[in-house]
Every structure is written in C-alpha cells, then in structure tokens.
Amino acid sequence: MAATAQSIILHQYDISPFSEKVRVALGIKGLDWFACDEPVIMPKPELLALTGGYRKIPVMQIGADIYCDTQIILRELERRFPAPTLFPGPGKGLEWGIAMWTDRVFFQAAVAIIFGGSTPLADEAFIKDREKLTGRPFDIAGMKAAAPMMAEQFRAQLGWLEEQLADGRRFLPGNEPGLADASAFYNLAFVRWTSPAGAKLIDGFPGVTAWEKRVAGIGHGQRSEISRDAALDIAKAATSTEAAKADPGEPNGLKPGDAVTVMADDYGRDPIAGELVSSSAQHIALKRSDPRVGEVVVHFPRAGFLVLKS
Template sequence: MSDKIIFHQYEISPFSEKVRIIFGIKGIEWHAVDQPVIMPKPDLVCLTGGYRKIPVMQIGADIYCDSQIIVRELERRFPTTALPDGNGLGAALGFWTDREVFQANVAITFGSIGEHVDESFKKDREALSGRSFNTDEMKQAVPIMLEQMRAHLAMLESQLADGRKFLLGDKPGLTDASAYYNIWFARAANPDGGDLFDSFKAVQAWELRVRNIGHGTRHEMSTEDAIAIAKDATSTAYEQEDPHEPNGLKPGMAVQVMADDYGRDPIAGTLVSSSASQIAIRRSDDRVGEVVVHFPRAGFWVLPG
C-alpha cells in the first residue's frame, strides 16, 4: 500500500507554502498534485467530500484537510524531525498568522492588484467568503490595513531583535513557516508592492533564512494517479471513542464537519475517531472508494449528520 505523501496544492497558494516550508524543515519527500485555483475542483472534492480549500494532504486513503491537521499528522509520522513548536504554541500562533495577519495581507494584496484580477476569480472568492469582492472598497481599506500589517511585522522584528536565527531560537519551526508564508505571498502576488518590509531589517534577514530552507524533495503527480492510489488503499485510521467529548460524539455517528470561517461547505460522514485536536470521518465516493477524511477541531464545527 502506498504511503507516499501526496500534497494537493497550487503554486501561489499561501497555506501550501506554509506546508512546503514544513516539508523543507523536516526533509520530507512528497508528491505535488496541482489543483485548480477556483471551482470546480472535481478531482479534489471527490477525495474530501466537498472541502474545496487548499492545501489537502493524502496518504493512501487518508485525506487531511487544513494545514493545521496536515502539520499535526506530519509531526506524528516523522517524530525524529519533530518541530520545536509543532503542536503547542506554534499551533496556537497559527490562529494569529492564518486569520489576523492573513486577512490584513489579503486586503492589502487584492486592494493593490484588484483591477488585474479575473472576474471569474472574484466571483469564486465571493462564493467562498459570502462577501462581495469589491476592488474599490478593498483599495480604500489598503491604508488602514497597511498599518495593521506593519504592526504585526513589528512584532516579528522585536522577536528577532536579539539576533536569533529563527523566531523561537536556533531551529526553525511551525511559527517560522506560518509567519513566513504571509510575506512570501505578499511578495509573490504583488511584486511591485512597495516598501512595506524595507524598514524591518531583521525580518528581511530571517525571511531569506527561511526561504533557503527550501521545500524538501518534491515530485509531481497527476490527479488521476492520486485518485487511483486512494481507490487501491485502505485507511489506517481506527475507531476510538474519546470519553471527554463534550457533546457525546461516538464512533459510528453520522456527522457533518465544516470550517467556521470561509469555505464552509459541510462534509458528511460517519465518525471514526475524535479528540480535542482532531476528528476523522469515513465516507465513500464512486471514484475514490472508501476514504477517511481528517480535520482539526480548532476552527471547525461538528454538527449532527
């Protein structure tokens, strides 16, 4: 059975860059499956049951939705290269980088390049967020959001002020990957973005160090091959009841899982296991057979199926 790390992604995806850097830090060999930037994504949602966001990791018939659970699973499978902050504060700081910093970043980036963005992309992101993608309004918000972004960058600059190589010390970790992808995306999506980063000298030196970590060993894979691997494989997840579940969730129950922010499409399945950090549900699809789809608990809602 295949235990290849299959990574459904696209190049300009910020959250994919976060995980690609984790692959680099941990020295992981992985297979990139490129997925579309906008819907429809038939070769992704057949695996996830409706989750459309990127990235998604697949190992055989186990599907991991959201960078949070992807990093957690990589930490579980590759303990000899454990990150200094893989599951504790690094995961908590992800809520700062992935929500607060990322939203300011997106507002600045699309407020600045909005007129060059395709109509089809705007319509897609309106459906994703439930909010209008109004480039004039975004443009007006840029000055205020620049102040926010500058304030967040100043926090990174202070953290690095004692000359440390990475945010938590000598070794790079999840906090570095999470902070870095925001800067990477701002530069990649808007190369003429001006001088926002110029006054942050320690951040710039650190950015270079993180970039130089690279992405581990990357191979390419087609969507057809990824789907065939899922179809041939059997999930390695096993049923486990959590006695501390606050609302009585048990293996075998029909549930729906959905993100609490954007891309809130509910994914229906039968509960396999749950804990404070993860929930796994079993589902099947004609093209991929039976798979187990894994989500983090923080930032996801579980509803009766």
Template sequence: MRAEATPPFALDEDHDMPDILLHHYDNSPFSEKVRVCLGIKGLAWGAVEQPVIMPKPQLVPLTGGYRRIPVMQIGADIYCDSMLIVRELERRFPDPTLFPDGNRGLAQALALWTDRSLFQAAVAVIFGNLAEHVDPAFIKDREALSGQPFDTDRMRLAIPHMEAQLRAHVALIAEQLADGRAFLGGDRPGLADANAYYNLWFIRNAFPPASGIFTDDALVSDWVGRVAAIGHGTRSPVSADAALAVARDAVPGSSTVARRDAALAGKTVTVAADDYGRDPIAGTLVGSSDHHVAIRRECDDLGEVVVHFPRIGFVIQG
C-alpha cells in the same frame, strides 16, 4: 525551492509513489506554510496541482466537498486544513521536530494570528493594490467561498489602514528577532517560522512593491531569506488521476473515537468550517481527539476514505 521538473507520476511507471501527496497550487499561501514544514523535515512529497478556483473535480471526491487548499493525502486518509496537516506531519515524522524550542502549543496557536488577522491584512493590501487586474472569475469564486462580497474597490480605499496593520504585525516579528536569534524560536527553524513567514511570501509573490512593508527592516528581511533558503524538501509532480488511484487502492488507517464523543461514534455527522468555505461534509464518525475529528466516507469511484479535520475552526454536528 523546487526539485527539477519531471513528468507527473503515472501508475505504470517504475517510480516509488511518495507517501505524502499535497494537493495545492503554487501561489497558495497556506500551501506555502506546509511546504516550508516539509522543507524543515526534509521530506519527499508528491505535488498534486489543483485549480485555484472551482470546479475541482479531482479534489472534491477525496474530501466529500471540502474545496479549500491545501489538502494532504496519505493513502486513503485525507487531511484538510493546514493547521491539521502540519500536526499530522509532526506525528508521523517527528524528527526533525517543528518545535525545536519545545513550545508546541504556542507555535500551533500562532496560526490563529497568522491565518486570520495577518492573512486578512495581507489579502487587503495585495488585492486592494491589484484591484482592476483581478480576474472576475477569481472574485466570483472567492465570494462563493466566503459568502460575502470580495470588494477590491473597498480594499483599495482601506490600503493605508491595512498597510499600517501589516507594519504592526511585522513589527512583532522584528521584536522577536531583536536579540539576534536566527529563527523565531532560536537557532533552529520550526512551525512558528512557517506560520509567520507564509504571509510575507504571499505579499512578495503577489504584489512585490508591498514587500517594502517588511524589507525595510533588516532583521525581518534577513529572517525571510533564511526561511526561504530552507526549501520545500524533495518535491515530485504527481497527477491528480494518480492521486485518486492511490486512494482507490489504499485502506484508511485505524482511528479511535475519544470517550467524550462516544455517543456519536459510528453515526453520521457533518463537519464544516466556521469562517469560510462552510460547505458541510457528511460521513461516519470514526476518530476524534481534542485536536481533530475523522469521518469515513464511501465513494462510488474510490471506495472507502477517511477525511480528517481540525477541531479548531470547524463545527461538528450529529
């Protein structure tokens, strides 16, 4: 749910710039996961609209070349990938928690299901059905992103199989809800709900007829309604130029390198996704843990920024 539309923030206005800036676009499924988490926590945030396809001239200066959406910015600290973004939101804003049932590890691991196999099934059903209506520029962009053909004709032929796959995925959600619980973890919403919900939201918004895959199950349909009713917190539009100015005027937070990475501390490394959008991002290793790595970059127009990536799904090379 959106806040009432207001003009994007400019630096000379008497507004308090939100601390959290989310670089996204409205129909981005992975952004919806983060927006639901912002809603669960009741947070105020700035919505920085970015293009759906390249070029993204006001995003890549922040990230060093990383082009996937969403990206979260807090000052001069830049967080890439929804898996790390929600983890950082929980670290900075722990109450209310994204893990009301205590299953922190399991809820985060759930993303490996929803972000990969469930997401790919949703993509095939959506774009197989849309097929000839998909913008050729979008197809070309996604082929460059993935490094393989974005073949909507092949997706169309696979619709029967992929719809069956989707129904099987949705049946798992229904099974979890079968005891009458309101949310996947119990009485309160959490990250597990945001993870499982966003693909169904994606289907409903991109190709509504496919919604029958989940709306014919009352348990799942009612749960989708409850998650949607959470909203997105308090959203305010922020211009991309204003977001760049925030980074320019800020200083990155402190970081610590894990002992196991001591040999790379202060040295130039590259970080790249291991599935798609594999463009390597170079910088100086300044932070790491079991769950993330952080690299410092110097940008002529922005000064110093620190870009953070999750460990899972990313390759770090010295």
C-alpha cells in the same frame, strides 16, 4: 520515483499561500513528497471526490487518508515524522496559537494589501469563485479603500516579528526553524509574489528580511509531481490506517459510528458528511465513500471547524 500508499501527496497550487506554509514545513523535515496541482478556482472534481465537499487548498493525502486544513496537515506530519520537529522551542501549545494568528489576522491584512493594490490581480471568474467560497462580496473597491489602513496593521505585525528576532536568534522559536516560521513566512511570501508596495513594508525591517532569507533557504524538501487521476487511483487502491477510537472527553458525546457533518467556521463552509471514526480535542476523522475513490477517511482539526451530529 512512483508514488505509493505511503507517499505524501499535497493537493496544491504553486501560488497558494497556505500551500507554501506546508511546503516550508516539508522542507524543515526534509521530506519527499508529491505535488498534485489543483485548479485555483472551481470546478475541482478530483479534489471533491477525495474530500466530500471541502474545496480549500491545500489538502494532504496519504493513501486513503485525506487531511483538510494546514492545522491537521502539520499535526499529522509531526506525528508521522517527529524529527526534525516543528516545535524546537519550549512553547508547543503557544505555537499553535501563533499559527491561528497568522492564518486569520495576519493573513487578512496581507490580503487587503495584495488585492487592494494598484495592480489588478483578480479577474471576473476569480471574483465570482471567491464570492461563492466566502459567502459575501469580494469587494475590490472596499479593499482598495482599506489598503492604507491595513498596511499599518501589516506593518505593526511585522514589528512583532522584528522584536522576536531582536536578540539575534536565527528563527522565531530560537536557533532551529519550526511551525512559527512556516506560519509567519507564508504571508510574507504571498505579499512578495503579488505586491511591490507590501514588499517595501517588509524591507523596512532588517531583522525580518534576514530571517525571511533564512527560511526561504530551507527549501521545500524533495518534490515530485503526480497527476490528479494517479492520486485518486492511489486512494482507491489503499485502506485508511485510522483506527476507530472513542474520546471520553467529547463535550457532546460523539462516538465512533455516529453520522456527523463537519464544516469550517470562517469561510468555505461546505458541509462534509460521514461516519465518525475517531476524535479528540484536536481532530475529528470521518469515513465516507465516493465512486471514484472508494472508501476514504477525511481528517479535520477541531479549532476552526464545527461538528454537527446528523
């Protein structure tokens, strides 16, 4: 099957935990998609041609629309493919809050356990790359020192999952899987891939391990492969489907046509400049161009990102 301008292309790599979050969501929805494998570390010239500077993984591409960060990726998948929903329970807004917890607090505990463990996982090139990404030292010695305390934090948060599952529900929202499951599961998967000591912590919670198996059994939908060059060719031949739309509630008066810069507020704060196309409380879309891909529209969430008028 050949990819088209309507195909879901996920720029990812297989050991990326945040890519696993999206892959589980694709499985929940039973979608066909194309994996475009990107390098783990810089340089990533093809990815940056699409995004204008955003280098974190994953990035979703549909034609000439480029979605940066799992929050906006999952929001767009839900908009385009509403059934099966990622929100089978009653708490749609709270599930986004749960996703922010798993992406920051839960994830940081997992990272400390993984890289502070006894098995070396980061070579010099990886360490230098992540130092550039975060803007601070990638302190392996510090993580080793913190690992015992972060194991306690990770275990406490596993306990929250165990309590949520204690009434016999199959998944975190209820009997059907959703965003909360994809969001919590990827941290456990990351630990399983890389940390035997962390895996033992997970194994101490029988409800969590049973749930973990159910989520893993969902799969990742129907995956095909696509090369980076082929993905860029699709973007160049396509036209964005994002319509210009003003948001009267914009706190700082941003409107279509404004020159703006967007950057993450935590790490990977590379600024992406473009012309505002549309915005809302939950998204912002910028038009930009690159010789390799032509004109594209790059989409970001608002929570976790800063927008500056140029």
